Amino acid sequence: xxSEKNKATPSLSGDATSNLLQGIGVSPxxxxxxxxxxxxxxxxxxxxxxxxxxxxxxVARFHQAVTQAENELVKLRENFADDLADxxxxxxxxxxxxxxxxxxxxxIRFIKSENVNAEWAxxxxxxxxxxxxxxxxxxxxxxxxxxxxxxxxxxxxxLFGHEPSQLVKENEPVIVVANDFSPEDTMQLHTENLLGFxxxxxxxTSHTAIVARSLNIxxxxxxxxxxxxxxxxxxxILDGGLGQVIMKPDPEQVQVYKQKALxxxxxxxxxxxxxxxxxxxxxxxxVRLSANIEMIEELQTVHRFGSEGIGLFRxxxxxxxxxxxxxxxxxxxxxxxxxxxxxxxxxxxxxxxxGGDKFLDHLPDHFSQLDPERNPxxxxxxxxxxxxxxxxxxMQLRALLKASVYGRLRILLPLVSSLPELHQAxxxxxxxxxxxxxxxxxxGTGIELGVMVEVPSAVILADxxxxxxxxxxxxTNDLIQYSLAIDRSNQHVAHMYDPFHPxxxxxxxxxxxxxxxxxxxxxxxxxxxxxxxxxxxxxGLGVDELSMRPAVIPHIKRLLRHFHYEQxxxxxxxxxxxxxxxxxxxxxxxxxxxxxxxxxNCY
Amino acid sequence: xxxxxxxxxxxxxxxxxGRVATKLAEIALEFEADVxxxxxxxxxxxxxxxxxxxxxxxxxxxxxxxxxxxxAQPALVKIGAVLTAENDx
Numbered sequence: 001x002x003s004e005k006n007k008a009t010p011s012l013s014g015d016a017t018s019n020l021l022q023g024i025g026v027s028p029x030x031x032x033x034x035x036x037x038x039x040x041x042x043x044x045x046x047x048x049x050x051x052x053x054x055x056x057x058x059v060a061r062f063h064q065a066v067t068q069a070e071n072e073l074v075k076l077r078e079n080f081a082d083d084l085a086d087x088x089x090x091x092x093x094x095x096x097x098x099x100x101x102x103x104x105x106x107x108i109r110f111i112k113s114e115n116v117n118a119e120w121a122x123x124x125x126x127x128x129x130x131x132x133x134x135x136x137x138x139x140x141x142x143x144x145x146x147x148x149x150x151x152x153x154x155x156x157x158x159l160f161g162h163e164p165s166q167l168v169k170e171n172e173p174v175i176v177v178a179n180d181f182s183p184e185d186t187m188q189l190h191t192e193n194l195l196g197f198x199x200x201x202x203x204x205t206s207h208t209a210i211v212a213r214s215l216n217i218x219x220x221x222x223x224x225x226x227x228x229x230x231x232x233x234x235x236x237i238l239d240g241g242l243g244q245v246i247m248k249p250d251p252e253q254v255q256v257y258k259q260k261a262l263x264x265x266x267x268x269x270x271x272x273x274x275x276x277x278x279x280x281x282x283x284x285x286x287v288r289l290s291a292n293i294e295m296i297e298e299l300q301t302v303h304r305f306g307s308e309g310i311g312l313f314r315x316x317x318x319x320x321x322x323x324x325x326x327x328x329x330x331x332x333x334x335x336x337x338x339x340x341x342x343x344x345x346x347x348x349x350x351x352x353x354x355g356g357d358k359f360l361d362h363l364p365d366h367f368s369q370l371d372p373e374r375n376p377x378x379x380x381x382x383x384x385x386x387x388x389x390x391x392x393x394x395m396q397l398r399a400l401l402k403a404s405v406y407g408r409l410r411i412l413l414p415l416v417s418s419l420p421e422l423h424q425a426x427x428x429x430x431x432x433x434x435x436x437x438x439x440x441x442x443x444g445t446g447i448e449l450g451v452m453v454e455v456p457s458a459v460i461l462a463d464x465x466x467x468x469x470x471x472x473x474x475x476t477n478d479l480i481q482y483s484l485a486i487d488r489s490n491q492h493v494a495h496m497y498d499p500f501h502p503x504x505x506x507x508x509x510x511x512x513x514x515x516x517x518x519x520x521x522x523x524x525x526x527x528x529x530x531x532x533x534x535x536x537x538x539x540g541l542g543v544d545e546l547s548m549r550p551a552v553i554p555h556i557k558r559l560l561r562h563f564h565y566e567q568x569x570x571x572x573x574x575x576x577x578x579x580x581x582x583x584x585x586x587x588x589x590x591x592x593x594x595x596x597x598x599x600x601n602c603y
Numbered sequence: 604x605x606x607x608x609x610x611x612x613x614x615x616x617x618x619x620x621g622r623v624a625t626k627l628a629e630i631a632l633e634f635e636a637d638v639x640x641x642x643x644x645x646x647x648x649x650x651x652x653x654x655x656x657x658x659x660x661x662x663x664x665x666x667x668x669x670x671x672x673x674x675a676q677p678a679l680v681k682i683g684a685v686l687t688a689e690n691d692x
Binding site for chain 1: 616617618619620621622624625628629651652653654656657659660661662
């Protein structure tokens with residue numbers, strides 16, 4: 001019922017497309033084109049014994065290969081302006097690695113002492129380095145072995161006499177697909193005919209994502225096995241904003257996306273001025289517009305679209321990104337960066353929000369065993385799971401509190417459905433803070449605690465919760481599903497999922513009023529917040545903050561700035577008088593077409 | 604000339620990762636000084652980015668620096684600043 005990886009936010013009418021694949025969008029933009037699949041032949045270095053008089057030549061050959069590799073990197077570096085500091089510093093470190101004694105001197109030593117070929121000697125050096133890096137516990141530093149591998153691969157490929165440079169030899173612009181790209185690949189591809197790129201790998205510490213964004217190339221990562229299911233010459237549509245790929249699209253789909261690409265290009269120009277304007281109504285009534293994200297990598301995007309904070313950080317990624325459970329320190333690194341980067345704006349971190357069975361499946365050596373659930377949407381999930389796995393919850397809270405000195409932290413508890421649950425969570429939070437005090441560890445004084453309102457019981461008890469927390473956040477995706485009893489992934493009932501259902505709108509109103517009666521703020525962080533038709537209704541109902549995909553923030557800001565506060569209030573009242581969803585939707589549509597000059601059917 | 608030494612706590616939240624190690628190696632190569640890093644009983648020469656990375660210096664760990672050579676003193680100042688900096692160089 002609840003979709004975990006809900007980066008995909010198709011239109012609220014939600015018809016599924018069978019040839020659509022969902023990955024992680026790391027650099028926005030829509031492109032349509034033929035693909036070139038890059039399959040790297042892993043060079044298997046054989047061991048050849050060389051006669052002693054041949055050794056100086058072999059050393060010279062290796063030296064030459066390293067020099068050529070260095071020249072390639074230096075040349076690549078020259079092609080780029082200094083404003084790509086992130087990408088350039090990666091190349092700098094790769095040049096240093098290339099000449100590092102653990103690679104360069106060590107390989108020459110192997111050639112001389114073992115009388116072997118350069119390829120074999122280099123492979124041995126690489127093995128030594130790998131053994132040392134395997135012992136490193138810190139995941140971020142350990143991951144740097146990937147860089148060393150990329151550097152060595154460049155030398156290998158020169159030694160083997162492979163064509164250097166030019167990964168793509170096409171004349172027309174293409175979308176490049178590979179298992180993984182080195183940062184240099186990404187930069188080098190930019191100088192060629194490149195529309196976009198698509199990779200199987202890439203994650204939190206992926207340089208590729210960073211480089212792609214700084215070069216403004218649409219990119220989707222994390223589509224496992226894609227190189228196996230697609231061939232050079234196939235046409236695909238790639239949407240780097242939504243993280244979607246449409247394989248072999250039919251002419252109709254191509255038409256639709258061409259239109260979308262055109263629109264989004266034109267819209268981007270039209271909306272650019274709004275990024276730096278205040279988010280307030282025409283008459284100066286402020287509403288906070290913030291971003292929903294799940295990866296640190298998205299922070300750049302958040303800034304680019306003028307977000308005033310993170311309204312929802314989905315904290316699951318750190319837990320699913322690797323095979324083992326992350327430690328407190330690893331979480332702290334993420335949270336600290338998040339808070340520091342966004343400061344002085346607030347960052348709302350939702351504590352672990354997953355179904356227990358799914359989570360433990362991922363960690364086979366975990367201590368507790370749970371039976372597969374018959375009805376996971378109603379099972380041990382979200383806050384219930386955290387209260388069941390107190391150690392895990394404690395660890396996350398410790399990392400959050402420690403990070404709180406670096407910015408403005410708001411902790412959000414998901415799926416709270418009763419007061420005792422909230423009390424239990426608060427008791428654990430108190431324990432964590434007093435433990436930190438005893439250890440002499442500092443934490444922020446202004447940490448806010450909130451509950452997510454996403455089940456009907458939370459709406460009904462919103463007045464009770466409001467006396468105990470600092471803010472309420474309405475999760476409309478789940479609130480709609482739980483209250484209308486609709487599973488959106490079930491094609492027979494999905495059409496009944498209706499954000500305009502009067503019951504839904506009344507529940508939102510009730511929650512807003514309950515929060516305001518206690519003087520606390522109420523936000524919405526479901527898909528509704530980023531949809532023009534729905535957002536204007538939410539504004540009318542008095543919501544204080546809307547949190548959405550970063551890319552749609554300028555759209556909503558334009559909407560907000562167009563209206564007077566009183567107009568919105570009036571609309572809210574009118575909408576609440578409607579008694580069926582269809583009627584409400586038509587009413588809002590008509591209202592917008594009379595009062596709002598911009599197109600709003602682009603979602 | 605007798606060596607100069609210093610002791611520092613790693614300030615970067617992600618520890619001594621690629622960018623930090625790159626800067627350290629660049630300083631060691633730029634100055635006329637031998638720069639050794641000591642941590643947890645192991646010792647590496649700072650001019651090797653791979654050696655420095657493989658020390659896996661995480662946030663908050665303590666590292667000793669020993670420098671010798673003509674420019675030991677000015678190099679120490681720079682190395683110390685990079686090690687303790689909270690932000691990436």
